[in-house]
Amino acid sequence: MKRMLRALWRPFRKGLDVERSWMESPAKFRDMVKFLSWFDKTSSIQETMDRAESDWGKLITAFDDYRQVPRRRCLEIGFGGGRLLVESSKDFEHALGVDIHNAFDKTREYIALAGRTNVTLLHKDELDTLEDASIDFIFSFIVFQHFHAHSEVDFYLGQIKRLMSPAGCAHIFFRRNETSGIKVVDPKDFRQRHSSLFIEPALFRERVRRDFRVLEYQDEMKKHLDQPESPQNVSGQARVVFVHKVRHVPSDRVEVGTEQPGERR
Numbered sequence: 001m002k003r004m005l006r007a008l009w010r011p012f013r014k015g016l017d018v019e020r021s022w023m024e025s026p027a028k029f030r031d032m033v034k035f036l037s038w039f040d041k042t043s044s045i046q047e048t049m050d051r052a053e054s055d056w057g058k059l060i061t062a063f064d065d066y067r068q069v070p071r072r073r074c075l076e077i078g079f080g081g082g083r084l085l086v087e088s089s090k091d092f093e094h095a096l097g098v099d100i101h102n103a104f105d106k107t108r109e110y111i112a113l114a115g116r117t118n119v120t121l122l123h124k125d126e127l128d129t130l131e132d133a134s135i136d137f138i139f140s141f142i143v144f145q146h147f148h149a150h151s152e153v154d155f156y157l158g159q160i161k162r163l164m165s166p167a168g169c170a171h172i173f174f175r176r177n178e179t180s181g182i183k184v185v186d187p188k189d190f191r192q193r194h195s196s197l198f199i200e201p202a203l204f205r206e207r208v209r210r211d212f213r214v215l216e217y218q219d220e221m222k223k224h225l226d227q228p229e230s231p232q233n234v235s236g237q238a239r240v241v242f243v244h245k246v247r248h249v250p251s252d253r254v255e256v257g258t259e260q261p262g263e264r265r
């Protein structure tokens with residue numbers, strides 16, 4: 001019924017610019033919990049911190065290769081309120097984040113509240129100031145699905161290729177398209193904070209493999225990690241872990257090849 005009403009109303013809708021909505025909306029929130037909740041629904045600062053710890057430990061760093069990633073600098077693409085930057089700054093000497101929103105002061109306030117001082121925030125157009133091969137771990141969680149266009153995927157994969165250190169690694173989460181191909185939501189159908197970019201997992205991996213070696217991937221993940229697998233407990237997320245095609249691991253061993261022997265489902 002709701003869907004039918006939306007379809008009827010569609011020709012009269014003005015549409016909502018996806019990118020502008022992410023840029024401008026966060027600056028409206030003065031209250032910290034409301035600010036954090038814009039990016040990841042929450043009812044308290046503690047809840048945000050607890051969920052960040054769980055997402056960091058059980059999802060973002062939960063792959064075998066994480067143990068051998070050097071711990072100098074990491075970069076989060078789309079840091080939002082800063083909850084995962086806080087977690088990553090506990091594992092790395094320095095945590096950097098890039099985003100497009102206009103409320104970096106509020107993110108800084110949250111990071112200070114969490115007592116972290118080794119974090120730097122960058123606007124997207126400042127990414128070029130980072131040195132080539134200077135980042136050991138690049139991650140992005142619930143962000144690629146909010147891009148306004150598929151060209152953003154190419155932009156960030158290009159930056160990852162340039163920035164990833166020789167022994168580095170990336171872990172990217174994205175929203176699965178349930179049918180084939182790529183779906184970009186029309187601004188007329190876009191609703192605030194909803195996903196706007198859906199990608200068929202095989203296509204995403206194919207694009208990643210052009211420039212990298214895939215170590216591990218998952219096309220279907222559990223929605224609630226603490227609950228058993230079931231047809232109801234499926235999230236819309238998919239993920240890929242990847243490294244340079246020729247990788248210099250810390251022991252000076254060189255890994256070469258485009259094969260993916262460690263690839264897991």
Ligand SMILES: C[S@@+](CC[C@H](N)C(=O)[O-])C[C@H]1O[C@@H](n2cnc3c(N)ncnc32)[C@H](O)[C@@H]1O
Pocket residue numbers: 022023038039040077078079080081082083084098099100101124140141142143146147148152
């Ligand atoms: C749902 S929030 C997730 C924030 C954070 N990763 C987390 O898990 O709490 C999505 C974030 O993606 C950012 N974003 C949207 N489009 C972006 C783009 N083109 N480049 C960088 N960040 C973007 C938004 O500004 C927002 O901070």
